[in-house]
Amino acid sequence: MASSTIDLVSVITICLNAEGTIRRTIESVLSQTYNNIEYIIIDGCSTDKTIEIINEYKNRISHYISETDEGISDAFNKGINMSTGKFIQITNADDYLPKDKIEKSIELLQQNLHYAYCFGDIILTDKNYKAQLLIKGDPSYHKVIKYFMPRINHPTVLARKSMYNKYGLFNNKWKIGMDYDWLLRLHRKLEIGVYSDSIKVFMQLGGVSDENWVQTQIEGMRISIHNQLNPLLAYFIFVMIYMKTLIRICLEHIVPRQWISYFRPGKSVVSMLNHMYW
DSSP: OOOSSOOOEEEEEEESSOTTTHHHHHHHHHTOSOOOEEEEEEEOOOSSSHHHHHHTTGGGOSEEEEOOOSSHHHHHHHHHHHOOOSEEEEOOTTEEOOTTHHHHHHHHHHHOTTOSEEEEEEEEEOTTOOEEEEEOOOTTGGGTTTTSOOSOOGGGOEEEHHHHHHHOOOOTTOSSOHHHHHHHHHHHTTOOEEEEEEEEEEEESOOHHHHTHHHHHHHHHHHHHHTTOOHHHHHHHHHHHHHHHHHHHHHTTTSOHHHHGGGSTTEEEOOOOSSOOO
16 A cells, blocks of 8 residues: 555454354454454354354454443444544444455545545455445435434445544444444545445445334434424334335335346345456
8 A cells, every 4th residue: 555654543343253254254354454453353252153263363352352231332442442443444244345345545645634534435245255236325415414323334435533522432322323324424524435436335224224224213213303303203114114125125026136226226135256356
């Protein structure tokens, strides 16, 4: 990387019983072209082979703990409090990074010093790592973020640690949409993020928000109200998004997925990965 000073980046992975995906995640972090990374893993007392797999890489992991926590937000916060980097990248146990993800993100923020964070596109995959859906980041997110969570794909976000120091960590009250709440706090303080389609992250389908989409939307509504959106307006938006999602789910059973993608701005079906990124 062309820079006289290479800032430390703290990459945080939280996990619980992730034996099926954790190896891919770890190897994608350890294979980054950016060469100043502090890797932190926070395990929630896994009972499968997750800890055994992590121990295979212990000499290359900066910090690792395995203990009970109070949920995802609490685990994130443990990692952030443990970090010493200038930038924070949260990479969960079902995410994996292209080799140049960190490098591209740092270059973007170094070129845009007034931005609080950067983000990009996410590629959802099946259990065989075959790409299924591309979700584009939304460069105009600021127009809608106070109403609902825009396409700021959290696994792609690399943020300045100073933002956590200044505006606080994740709120343990939120079990699914803690990233939305945190981003809203920044938005209300006029902090902004920058999007780039050169930033990509892969995420395996089947996470908490995928399996509990109704609860995800309910929590998103509550978060918007918590951050001063009118409750009646928040409820109206929730109903509209709920109905749209329900119709889309029903249609997926009777029409090809690629047809449905025409009605989902920023989202498109992809058939397979053209090449490996790690």
